[in-house]
Amino acid sequence: MTLSLFILFxxxxxxxxxxxGSVYALLALAIVIIFKTSEAPNFAQGDMMMGAAYVALYLLVFRKAPPIVAIPLTIVVAFVVAALFRGLVLAKVAKSSGSPVNLVIATLGFSYVLRGLVRGAGVGDTPRTFPPLASTDSIMIDQASVTILDLVIFGAAILTMAGFFWMFAYTKLGRAMRAVGMNPKAAQLVGVNIGRIHMLVWGLSGVISAIAALLISPKILMTADMGSIVTLGFAAAIIGGFNSLPGAVVGGFVIGVSENLVGLFISSRAIVVAPFVAIMLVLIVRPQGLFGGRTSIKKV
Amino acid sequence: MVDLLEIEAVSASYGRIQALSDVSLKLQEGAIVALLGGNGAGKTTTLNTISRLVPVTSGVIRFDGRAIERLPSHEVVRAGVSQAPEGREVFKDMSVRENLDLGAHVRRDRAGVRADLDKALDYFPALKERLRQKAGTLSGGEQQMLLIARALMARPRLLLLDEPSLGLSPLLVQKIFAIIARLHADGLSILLVEQNVAVALAVSSYAYILENGEIALEGRSEALRNDEAVKRTYLGG
Known part of the structure; x- marks a missing residue:
């Protein structure tokens, strides 16, 4: 391989x-905020994204709604559905058993419900293409070719993350969310309404998933199984340490870049294993993930 | 005088283990009432039933005449009952300042919160230089002070204090109790849980002694100080 080809690749x-990577980073963020506040991974994250993608598809293609209506409406639906799932279903499961295993199983159930709904509603029966929300004309950045859509995806993802981090760090709501994740008992003692915070965290996670869905759907074939892409979000979260929000973002970019480099330099058939090789390498060097803190010992 | 807090025949359990049975106690506005007893007697559980972290199985808890034993925990804080828990219940990865701000979570009066922050730092000057420091890096005594200051930030009418002297040096115990006396002088009502019986009886006006989840003995603190049985069991002589 010549040097100029190497640089091009x-x-x-x-x-x-x-x-x-910016989309994986969003998905990883959505996973980690739920994990941090409820101590259980949300296995419905992929199907929350898939569901939101189909809501958007329905609005844009079937109802011919303009994007300015369809996008906010999709985000609102994602927020409400996720928050209600937490408030109506998970809250009951948590109260009656409190064991993380039961919470995980409830999220699995939610994921099957969402997939069943999409299949049953008749929109998810055949693969579909999602209308791109920006031009797919290519432009060159130095030697790399990207589309306008790519730039929109990247920009929107970065803006979403920036807004999210600002909210989390500087607003009263963000502070309460961090408090619940850090010490739920102390959060209750200072008067934080924990049930409400959990619902809002889920709602927020739904919103981030919906934005990821709107961004990624034009680049992939839509099926009711498209939620499996969230595996890469989990991979990103693991690389980042699973309880670190900046880690989730960095993990997303690590996965995205390593996938593409492997595809170009090794073989496009090796793409699917790249994220898992990346996970293994990170976990060998830093078992707690890139940004993972010390594992906390829980008091009984 | 009106009873600010009135607990009437309250029972509570953790699963099948009975933690409290028929506990009754009263606290008048402006008073310091001590709740004493050995390890596992149910002192902390009593506070946590008031703060609504532990559900009551029967009985009534009234605060300022209003039944609160079915309210969610945040409503209890909003009603004016704030707990400074024992030990390490700080938000350890947040700054001292953020911990204090969270103490005022239920409040909306910004100016009042600012004034109360100054007041809390006036009570606990040690925290002033550490506002930007992470709470988890404070010493045990400083964390204890932060917990009390955080509870004060809610501007409570009733402060529930759980073992403020736990694990502290005698000098720090003295310091903390001087502050408790100051809070009392400023008109705050306090329900004080303590293992350090001598100090607790000195600062309180009335005391209850819990044993195995039941009130074993109660009376004016002055009288209990001279009670032979109390002396033998709790005051080491």
Missing amino acids: LEQGVASGLVM
């Missing part, structure tokens, strides 16, 4: 990787 891999 490198630039292209990094550019495409950052675009996909």
Whole structure:
């Protein structure tokens, strides 16, 4: 391989990787905020994203709604459905058993319900294409070729993350969310309404998933199984340490870039294993993940 | 005088283990009432039934005449009951300042919160230099002070204090109790849980002694100080 080809591949891999990585980072964020506040991974995250993608598809294609209506409406639906699932279902499960295993199983159930609804509603029976919300004309960044859509995806993902981090760090609501994740008992003692915070965290996670869905759907084929892409969000979360929000973002970019570099330099058939090789490498060097803190010992 | 807090025949359990049975106690506005007893007697559980972290199985808890034993925990804080829990219940990865701000979570009066922050730092000057420091890096005594200051930030009418002297040096115990006396002088009502019986009886006006989840003995603190049985069991002589 000549040097100029090497540089071309490198630039292209990094550019495409950052675009996909920004969406994985969103998915990882959505996973980690729920994990941090409820101590259980949400296995319905992928299907929450898939559901939101189909809501958007329904509005845009079947109802011919303009994006300015369809996008906010999709986000609102994602918020409400996720918050209600937490408030009506998970809250009951948590109260009656409190064991993380039961919570995980409830999220699995939610994921099957969502997939069943999409299949049963007749929109998810055949693969569909999602209308791109921006032009797919290519532009060159140095030697790398990306589409306008790619730039929109990257920009929207970064803006979403920035808004989220600002909310989490500087608002009263964000502070209460962090408090619940850090010490739920103390949060109750200072008067935080824990049930409400849990619902809002789920709602927020639904919103982030919906934004990820709107961004990624034009680039992939839509089926009722498209939620499996969230596996890469989990991979990103693991690389970041699973309880670190900045870690989730960095993990997303690591996965996106390594996927694309492997595809260009090794073989496109090796893409699917790249994230898992990345996970293994990170976990060998840093078992707690890139940003993972010390594992906390829980008091009984 | 009106009873600010009135607990009437309250029972509570953890699963099948009975933690409290028929506990009754009263606290008048402006008073310090001590709740004493050995390990596992149910002192902390009593506080946590008031704060609604532990559900009551029967009985009534009235605060300022209003039944609160079915309210969610945040409503109890809003009603004016704030707990400074024992030990390490700080938000350890947050700054001292953020911990204090969270103490005022239920309040909306910004100016009042600012004034109360100054007041809390006036009570606990040690925290002033550490506002930006992470709470988890404070010493045990400083964390204890932060917990009390955090509880004060809710501007409570009733402060529930759980073992403020636990694990502290005699000098720090003295310091903390001087502050408790100051809070009392400023008109705050306090329900004080303590293992350090001598100090607790000195600062309180009335005391209850819990044994195995039941009130074994109650009386004016002055009288209990001179009670032979109390002396033998709790005051080491």
